[in-house]
Amino acid sequence: MEFKRVTEILDKAAKDVPEKIGFVDQFGQMTYQEMRDASIKVARAILKAFNEDPANLQDKEPLPAATLIEAGNDIAAVMHGILYAGDYYSVIDETMPNERIEKIFDNLKPRLVIANKKTEEKARSLNFDGKILVYEDIIAEDKDDMEIPKIVCAEVSTKLASITFTSGSTGNPKGVMTGHNGIIYPSIANRDDVEIIFTDHVGNQSPMYYVMGVLNLFFSIAAEATCYFMPKWLFSQPAELVKYMVENQISIIDWVASAVTVISRFSAWEGYEEELNKYLRTVTFAGDVASTKLINKMKKVIPDPKYRQGYGATEFYYTFLYHMT
Numbered sequence: 001m002e003f004k005r006v007t008e009i010l011d012k013a014a015k016d017v018p019e020k021i022g023f024v025d026q027f028g029q030m031t032y033q034e035m036r037d038a039s040i041k042v043a044r045a046i047l048k049a050f051n052e053d054p055a056n057l058q059d060k061e062p063l064p065a066a067t068l069i070e071a072g073n074d075i076a077a078v079m080h081g082i083l084y085a086g087d088y089y090s091v092i093d094e095t096m097p098n099e100r101i102e103k104i105f106d107n108l109k110p111r112l113v114i115a116n117k118k119t120e121e122k123a124r125s126l127n128f129d130g131k132i133l134v135y136e137d138i139i140a141e142d143k144d145d146m147e148i149p150k151i152v153c154a155e156v157s158t159k160l161a162s163i164t165f166t167s168g169s170t171g172n173p174k175g176v177m178t179g180h181n182g183i184i185y186p187s188i189a190n191r192d193d194v195e196i197i198f199t200d201h202v203g204n205q206s207p208m209y210y211v212m213g214v215l216n217l218f219f220s221i222a223a224e225a226t227c228y229f230m231p232k233w234l235f236s237q238p239a240e241l242v243k244y245m246v247e248n249q250i251s252i253i254d255w256v257a258s259a260v261t262v263i264s265r266f267s268a269w270e271g272y273e274e275e276l277n278k279y280l281r282t283v284t285f286a287g288d289v290a291s292t293k294l295i296n297k298m299k300k301v302i303p304d305p306k307y308r309q310g311y312g313a314t315e316f317y318y319t320f321l322y323h324m325t
Contacts, residue, residue, distance in 0.1 A: 003184045006161050006218065007083045010036055013224045017198075022221065024248070025072035025229040032224070035077060038139060042081020042114070045138040049112065049131050052085075060086040062160045066110040068094040068101075068119040071207045072229045074135050076217060078114050079162075079208065087111075088160040090175070091209040094119045102127050104165050104173045114138075164211060187218035194282050194308075196223035196252055201279075203228050203250040205235070205259055212286055216254055225252075235259050238268035246275040253280070254310070256287035257294065264297050277304040286310035 003009055010032070013022060018033035030038070046065065047054055065082045067089060069075040075091065082089040090108055092101055105128060112131040115123040123132050161183055163175045196202065202220040204227055206213030220227035228248055234241040242263060244250075253260075260283070263269060269276055283298070283305045290309055299307065 003188075004180065005083065006180050006183050007039075007080055009184070009187070009218060009221050010039065010080055013221050017224050020224065021226055022224070023073045023076055023227050023229070026231045028073065030073050030077075032221075035073070035080070038077040039080035039084055041138055041141060042078055042135070043084035045133055045141070046082065046085040046087065046112065049133065057086045062086060062088045064088060064090060064108050064110045064163065065112050065114065066090045066092050066105065066108060067114045068092050068123050069114070069116050069135065069208075070094060070118075070232075071204065071213055074116050075208050076227075076229075077139075078135060079214075082114070083161060088162055090163040090165065091207070092165070093207065093209050094122055098122075098126055100173070104175075107165075107173055107175055108163060162214070164209065183214065183218060187215055187222050190215055190254075191219040191222045194219070194252060194254075194284070196220065196225055198224050200225040200251045200281070201228055201249050202226065202252045203230050203245060203248075203255075205230055205253070205255045212254060212256075220252075235262060238262050238266040242268045242272050242276070246272050246279070249279045251279050251281045253282070254284040254286055257285040257290040258288060260285065260290070260298070261294055264294055269301055273301055276302050280305045282306045282308065284308045284310050 003012075014032040014036040019031050021029050022032040023030040023035055044054075046052075052060075065085075065087045067075065067078045067082070069078060069091075079089050079091070090104075090110065092104060105126070110130060112133060113123050113126075113128060114133045114135060116135040120132070120134050158179045158181060160177055161180045162178045164178065165173045165175050190196075196219060200220075200223060202216055202225055204213055204216040204220070206216065208214055208217070217227055228250060230241075230244065234244055280302060285308070289311070295307060
């Protein structure tokens with residue numbers, strides 16, 4: 001199937017496996033149908049906030065929407081909802097100082113910000129005159145039976161889907177624009193290259209303002225697998241991290257090498273070698289280079305997974321890969 005919009009990846013999964021658990025975070029889990037329903041609610045809330053008619057989405061030019069929500073089920077629904085509304089999203093690190101976020105907003109000029117209860121106070125403390133929506137309030141609304149019409153015009157695949165901000169060489173925020181195809185193609189390519197399948201559990205380590213996190217999310221959906229948004233605190237507690245991986249049968253990881261090094265340095269896999277070899281199928285190092293020492297140490301203890309080294313710029317969705325096994 002050829003996708004023209006990022007949201008069509010979720011559409012297909014919700015149609016194929018509506019009751020399958022597709023998303024898990026530290027607060028709960030969602031089926032593919034539940035994720036699509038939540039995303040449509042977000043889209044309708046956006047359209048309602050601006051008195052926009054869903055019937056006119058076909059001719060709509062995408063407009064910027066920012067979100068201040070950490071990685072998890074909420075942000076996945078918000079990202080999809082913004083896209084279903086015909087707009088493009090920019091995920092902002094909610095831990096940044098207000099001054100930094102306001103610089104980004106000066107560049108992005110978002111028409112609204114979507115926060116959740118945890119980040120609402122932060123959003124309202126910003127020098128921002130646009131609309132602020134709160135995810136929990138949106139979800140609490142009764143389900144609206146009216147569907148969001150599909151935007152099927154051929155040129156939509158080249159329209160903006162997201163803007164990712166990096167510091168840039170000057171230290172000022174630099175927004176890198178990505179169209180729908182710029183997310184779809186690498187997501188499908190990674191799914192096929194890693195050979196992710198329906199039964200896989202993808203351990204997502206990265207936030208959604210970093211392209212690794214976005215790719216992990218979308219290649220998981222494209223495979224109709226299950227995406228686990230792993231809590232940040234785990235990566236400072238190696239033993240708990242390995243325990244989480246085993247208990248949740250994590251089979252695919254695509255992490256920065258430093259995150260894997262934490263496990264190696266403390267030999268946190270001791271006692272779990274059999275389970276890790278049973279469940280873990282593919283280990284991809286990305287963002288930085290994995291040392292030969294790290295790879296050899298891991299392969300000695302956990303020889304069964306395929307090991308890969310990936311590299312790509314922070315804001316670039318395509319990754320150069322080297323297969324080590």
